Amino acid sequence: MTKPDAPPSLKQATLDAIGYVCEEISPKDLEQDQVNAVLTAVVQGMNHVENSSGVRLAAVKALYNALDFAETNFQNESERNYIMKVVCETAISKEADIRKAAFECLVSIASTYYDLLEPYMQTLFELTANAARADEEQVALQAIEFWSTICDEEVAIQEDAEESGDVSSACHFHFIEKALPLLVPMLLETLLKQEEDQDEDDGIWNISMAGGTCLGLVATAVKDAIVPLVMPFIEGNITKPDWHSREAATFAFGSILEGPSVEKLAPLVHAGFDFLLNATKDQNNHVRETTAWALSRAFEFLHSPTSGVSVVTNANLPHVIEIMLTSIKDSPNVAEKICGALYFLALGYENAGSMSSVLSPYFGQLVSALLATADRSDSNNSRLCASAYETLNEIVRCSSIADTLNMIVLLLQEILKRLNQTFEFQITSSEDKEKQSDLQALLCGVVQVILQKFSNCDDKSVIIQFADQIMVLFLRVFSCDSSNVHEEAMLAIGALAYATGPEFVKYMPEFHKYLEMGLQNFGAYQVCCVSVGVVADICRALDDEVLPYCDAIMSALLKDLSSPELHRSVKPPILSCIGDIALTIGEHFEKYVPYTVPMLQGAAELCSRMDLPDDDSTEYKNELRRSIFEAYSGILQGVKNSKSELMVPYASHIFQFAELVLRETSRYS
Template sequence: MADQIEQLLVAASQADRASEQTLEQYVEQNFAEFCRALATIIAEEQRGMQGRQMAVLYFKNLLAGQSAAVQTQKHDRWKALAPEVRQEVKEKVLQTLLNTQVAGLPHFCAIVAAEIAVIEMPFKEWPTFSQSLAITANPNASEAVKVAALECLGYTCERLAQVEELVPNVPELDAGVVDSMLTTIVDGAQPDKSDNMRRAALQALKNSLIYIRKNMETKAERDFIMTAIAEASRSQDESIRQLCFGCLDIICDQYYDFIAEYMTHIYNMTTDAIKSDQFEEVKMEAIEVWTTLANVEQDMLFTERQTQSMGFPLERAPCPNYVMAASEHLLPLLLQTLTQVEEDVEEETWTLQASASNCVELISLTIEGRILQFVVPFVQQNILSPDWKFRDASIVAFMSIQEGCPTEAIGNFVRESLSVMIGAFKDPSPVVQSSAVHCVGTMCKLHLDALQPQAVRGILEAFLEKLSEGPAMSSRCCTGIYNVAKSVARQFPGDPPNSNLLSEPMRYLMPKLLALSDRPDSNEHNLRVASMSAAAALVSASAMDVQGIFRELLPHIIDRTKLVLNTHVISQEEKDAREQVLGSLCGLFQTLYQRMDTADVIDRTTEVMNLLMQILQVNNISCHEEAFFAVGAVAANIEESFLVC
């Protein structure tokens, strides 16, 4: 049987559908014998590598599922096999991993062994698994086999975490099993081991960290783990250093209460890497450690404030404020890192600058207005630098602290910097322009109350001028306009005022925003949705003195909706774009009916309802949601007349 299955596996790898179907029939008709045959193919050294690899991959797919139902079904099928069949398969796979001389095969065997271990170890059904892989100190084992053993432990922890997310009530691993695995893993990470072993060990350690709480609670074991990580930070291999900080990041998140005695070392390791490491990936992982610390402390401080406000005693020791203590020296490093930016980088790419900016933002949310003393001098010193990278860094730095600083703390700086920020809209560097628009948009979202009405109008005029540029810039300006509108709306939470600072700009902004959705490039950088969302936000924030604009706008939106509904689409991309526009138009109908007088809409309401009913026939859930919201707004506006529509 093994010979025939090997032939079918090789054929199936060439997309031979008949062979695939025959293999599926074998699985359904005699799963036990099929598993034994796969194990035989994997174990027998005289067989070709292709067939053995395919047997491994097919076996893995028999055991791994992408959903809870499928994963449970596959695990149950394996556990239904006779114990002797499972034992035979496990022995063949594990012995092949530990003894084969074929290059690359131990790695593949590690994958299958891990999948089986994930099923059995939580139920204490493979007690010898972890001990069998404790070979990192065995002088008779080859490096390839030692690496594969470490990979197997890493895969096991990784897959177990994935299964636990999918399938409820998976039993915890036995403490003895965790101890055995951890001992092997940390031994493999020691400086006297090869770089290949250390990489595999540190990846396995990273995957295992969520299972080692009991070990971290014991100082001697904790020291053993933290020493191995500290040693890895000094490796000449950049991937080992990167894994070191990845482990440290998880430890700071999962075991924050145990890191006090190591904080000096953590600070030194991370800041040395941020300052001096030659590889961006390592710098980013080191920065992420502080992002995580800031996130943890932000949550702790919030809980403390909530607890104290309710008059309850704290359930744990007060936050030690490691982030605040480190800020004086850490923030200058992060701000300097913001200057490490390149042109022509995709907007959504996670870069070193993005990592540093995110960390500064999290620190600002943690220490709040106290961050100004560290960041404001950097901004003032570099905002007019002849080097565009420093100009950009100063803008990004200012943007990064805005959410963490209350308006009363940052308001003066917002007012003082606004003219320079708007001037940067015309900076020679496109990167600086983009950052400046984003920064001003963030100001408008968080600190509009700090600005005078005339300053806000100047911002809107600056955004308007940039709307004629490329889709990325136009979309960002739309977001800025949206933020202004939302902030103005918050200033008048009740009935709309007779007039507000949007009344005058509304006349020139609304036509421009609606025209953006007709641009050939409006499907790029979310421009179409951004423009329509900004238009809807302007309507929602409007005052009473712009009703005349809305009376002109409603027929325009009706005509536009008819045009879109009657547009013939062929490709999926065209269909998606059409449905996106329809959803946005529903949003405009909703806001218009929420703002306009009944007398101004009643004559067109039957027409609007017919259009909304057509949109409800479109096979798109998002469109349906937007249409129902719009119908609700129509009903609320015209009340008893709604039944006539």
């Protein structure tokens, strides 16, 4: 790159190589003079006078990957000014792919160097506004993404300040608030650029979707201030003959429901609620779909019966249910959004105590409608089936067991019948196999929720009545090769163990081998993690009757802990589970102590050596520490009555560990 006579092909290949290297290595791998050399080469490559378009594109992409290395350079005002000047000039190149790459750089700069952007915001607004309004879609999308990124940064700053209680120390420049009068109209314009055949299911992201998403982020960032800027747009477009206008107005309405206060939104939503319900009958499919989505947002953020603030009242609930039951028969894309609306409608009643019984009169109709929706053959979109079953789960969770017990029993019978039928599917392709396992996973999920519901009943006879049938089906599920369905089946078995208590022991001779397989499933660590949770459920259910299986279980758990293949997220649950086992079997844990305590000491040593570069690492370290304490606590309580001397040799280490944690400021309270 420093040779003036280097051919364009060599320059382009060199910049590609620099970009790939920067993508793969860490910023700490380069000395500052090396970073300077990289940036010099890249910026030279972006020169539009000296280089071909291929070289310039490679240079912009290389810069994108090198931005993480440039912290020192960005702290230097003259160097930062030069980098920003070159990127902004590149953002108005005549080639669209180069403009797109330049805006991608600006998005990354917004995320990485937010606190240094203030001198450039006027220029950046003009660049992004022009691109969003008039440039090619691939460029416009990145221009909108720039503002979405600024929103993300400012929301994160606000949340951190609220958590710490020190708002004054937050480096918050309020870019969104300052740009609001110009930014919101620009985003509202994008909402009117829908495509005639747009469909979220095809995975294609367009300007309208990006603008609406950004508008929602703006609402989260500035809260009440956005409402007066958006309402005139909604009121001016909601009844226009052109469907683009009606859909855009509805999209805008739904987008701003998260962020502003309930006091600010409630009057507006109450005033427009009936209009929204009626719009589910709009002649245009896109409008109906967006209306259903807006209703789900209204139920999510403005439906809290216990707080006394809700768009749904006892007076309008029958009409709301009627609309939902009619609209769920609409086209698959609308039906999926209606499932979402029903989900949040039910969720509002989940912790409402006696108020949950207000849905009881509609329980049977809702269940029938959701089962029919899950069975629809007019949709290739598996999300509709999944949405129907997930919503069904929420309907069951929020239901009043006293009012709906008989109907839930009938539902359980229907779900078990459906699960049994999945084994009769003709499997002729990998796609068929995937559909079968996905459906089995969904059905196992419903069974789990029903079992959890029955667990709250004093009368366990219903569960005992179906337990054998449930367990036979679950064991058949384990013969299928799918980690997704194994995870759901394990969760459901945990619920069955909790619900049946000591009665579960009769299933252990057959089930324990699948449990051990789950505990050793390093490849699908979610299954391994869930299996660990099931061990804890079984311990609580069986008490000391779990003893015959403890050797194999403890062997698997200790093998997990010593394996380098184990995903780190599984380690804390395993340590906590060991505490559960020790607490359950008491003095019989003696033979595992010599193998277990060194593992706990090793985990404690790992905690003391861990770097904490980010919040995730800190959270994991605290989670690991908490699980070590839970393991020690379970062991100590388990052996205290008859074998307390077992832990005397380890007492000083336990005290040292406790003291170390108490001295650290990053611990949980």
